[in-house]
Amino acid sequence: MPKVSEEHKEARREQILAGAQRAFARHGYEGATVARIEEETGLSRGAIFNYFENKEALFVSLVRRSSDRFVEIWLEHGYRALLEAIAHEDPDWLSVQVEAARRVRTDDRFREQITKLLEETEGRRRSRLERLAGVVRDDVPVEVVAHFLGTLANGFAFSRVTDDPMPDLGQLMTLIESGVSPRPA
Amino acid sequence: MPKVSEEHKEARREQILAGAQRAFARHGYEGATVARIEEETGLSRGAIFNYFENKEALFVSLVRRSSDRFVEIWLEHGYRALLEAIAHEDPDWLSVQVEAARRVRTDDRFREQITKLLEETEGRRRSRLERLAGVVRDDVPVEVVAHFLGTLANGFAFSRVTDDPMPDLGQLMTLIESGVSPRPA
Numbered sequence: 371m372p373k374v375s376e377e378h379k380e381a382r383r384e385q386i387l388a389g390a391q392r393a394f395a396r397h398g399y400e401g402a403t404v405a406r407i408e409e410e411t412g413l414s415r416g417a418i419f420n421y422f423e424n425k426e427a428l429f430v431s432l433v434r435r436s437s438d439r440f441v442e443i444w445l446e447h448g449y450r451a452l453l454e455a456i457a458h459e460d461p462d463w464l465s466v467q468v469e470a471a472r473r474v475r476t477d478d479r480f481r482e483q484i485t486k487l488l489e490e491t492e493g494r495r496r497s498r499l500e501r502l503a504g505v506v507r508d509d510v511p512v513e514v515v516a517h518f519l520g521t522l523a524n525g526f527a528f529s530r531v532t533d534d535p536m537p538d539l540g541q542l543m544t545l546i547e548s549g550v551s552p553r554p555a
Numbered sequence: 556m557p558k559v560s561e562e563h564k565e566a567r568r569e570q571i572l573a574g575a576q577r578a579f580a581r582h583g584y585e586g587a588t589v590a591r592i593e594e595e596t597g598l599s600r601g602a603i604f605n606y607f608e609n610k611e612a613l614f615v616s617l618v619r620r621s622s623d624r625f626v627e628i629w630l631e632h633g634y635r636a637l638l639e640a641i642a643h644e645d646p647d648w649l650s651v652q653v654e655a656a657r658r659v660r661t662d663d664r665f666r667e668q669i670t671k672l673l674e675e676t677e678g679r680r681r682s683r684l685e686r687l688a689g690v691v692r693d694d695v696p697v698e699v700v701a702h703f704l705g706t707l708a709n710g711f712a713f714s715r716v717t718d719d720p721m722p723d724l725g726q727l728m729t730l731i732e733s734g735v736s737p738r739p740a
């Protein structure tokens with residue numbers, strides 16, 4: 371039996387994620403049936419579920435990939451760059467993530483996958499908070515500042531779903547910076 | 556034929572809205588079939604669709620009622636009272652509104668109803684902006700301040716859907732007030 375290299379596995383995993391994201395964005399969470407995911411990835415369900423436990427796990431991996439990318443942009447290039455990235459993200463992909471959030475309340479397998487994700491990423495969240503603590507005001511707990519910025523980013527993503535007109539990001543940033551910048555001595 | 560009084564019509568309309576909201580919150584948008592709405596309202600589909608054009612129109616009326624109530628609280632009691640109201644709203648009802656937002660992109664009848672709602676409420680939005688303009692900073696257009704506050708409220712509602720831990724609202728308000736308060740002279 372030929373050995374499957376790590377690179378090959380990684381490429382295959384990426385092929386599945388990219389195709390599945392297209393299927394979810396196009397058809398919604400329910401509408402992205404396994405048959406449609408097969409079609410978009412060009413792979414059989416056997417191959418797909420060799421890499422992911424189930425549809426819920428595949429979707430949550432996509433949410434994680436997407437959110438990791440956004441957090442990376444935030445940490446490397448700042449909060450304005452994050453808003454720009456959200457403003458340029460595929461609104462169909464944002465909208466299926468928003469749509470699927472309710473499943474945390476109604477779908478046990480979905481909630482299980484999200485809980486696992488939150489546990490796995492807890493350490494990284496802590497270290498991000500430490501980085502954030504160095505640059506924002508210190509008269510309010512950094513957890514609250516992070517909540518404020520995360521809530522705004524989610525609300526901003528939500529406004530893409532309904533095609534709300536975008537505000538001027540420079541002016542929006544003026545408000546945000548006034549909110550979180552270190553207080554004058 | 557007996558005349559149906561205005562009060563009777565109003566009470567019947569309210570009965571339909573209350574029952575339909577329970578059906579949507581419990582079963583999701585798709586899952587709230589006409590049969591389930593009949594069950595929760597105690598009325599026949601004939602009676603229900605005498606008051607509302609279709610399921611989309613009924614749902615959008617509920618969204619409007621909900622959002623009017625929140626805006627009322629905001630204008631009468633301030634932004635913190637709005638956050639408190641969101642923090643105490645039924646998360647299942649919030650989550651079905653979040654879930655349904657995607658329909659603006661995929662469901663023509665739904666988008667039509669939302670467009671009609673936005674047109675009908677445009678005048679009120681303008682007069683709210685004028686009220687807001689009197690109390691917030693004036694170095695950033697009031698439309699951007701309103702967008703900022705609306706985006707935060709939506710993000711906050713979204714965090715209820717996924718049962719995120721709530722931050723201390725007093726501390727959150729400190730950040731928001733720093734963001735939007737009139738600048739010191």
